[in-house]
Amino acid sequence: MKPKLFDRLLIQVRRQIRSCLNCQPADEGKPYWAYDQEICIDELFDRCDVPDLMRAQMVRYLKCPTCQKYFEQYDSVGIEIEQLQRQDDQNQEAA
Numbered sequence: 001m002k003p004k005l006f007d008r009l010l011i012q013v014r015r016q017i018r019s020c021l022n023c024q025p026a027d028e029g030k031p032y033w034a035y036d037q038e039i040c041i042d043e044l045f046d047r048c049d050v051p052d053l054m055r056a057q058m059v060r061y062l063k064c065p066t067c068q069k070y071f072e073q074y075d076s077v078g079i080e081i082e083q084l085q086r087q088d089d090q091n092q093e094a095a
């Protein structure tokens with residue numbers, strides 16, 4: 001395992017996580033995704049090309065930036081909604 005790759009991917013994944021379900025508003029006691037786009041952490045790993053071997057380890061470094069809750073690999077997290085809709089523009093913004 002290459003530590004540098006791990007760190008780089010960790011930063012990339014962390015940057016996208018904005019919230020967890022606990023941080024969303026609740027309707028009659030049931031929280032729902034109001035502000036952020038719901039995504040499974042494992043799917044977020046797919047998007048960031050995180051190798052399978054690193055996933056179990058990496059998830060231990062991930063927590064909700066709002067409530068500090070730690071995640072499991074198949075938990076849902078909230079990411080910025082725009083990121084999904086504007087993927088084509090991202091190359092220009094990154095430059």
Ligand SMILES: [Zn+2]
Pocket residue numbers: 019020021022023064065066067068069
């Ligand atoms: Zn949270």
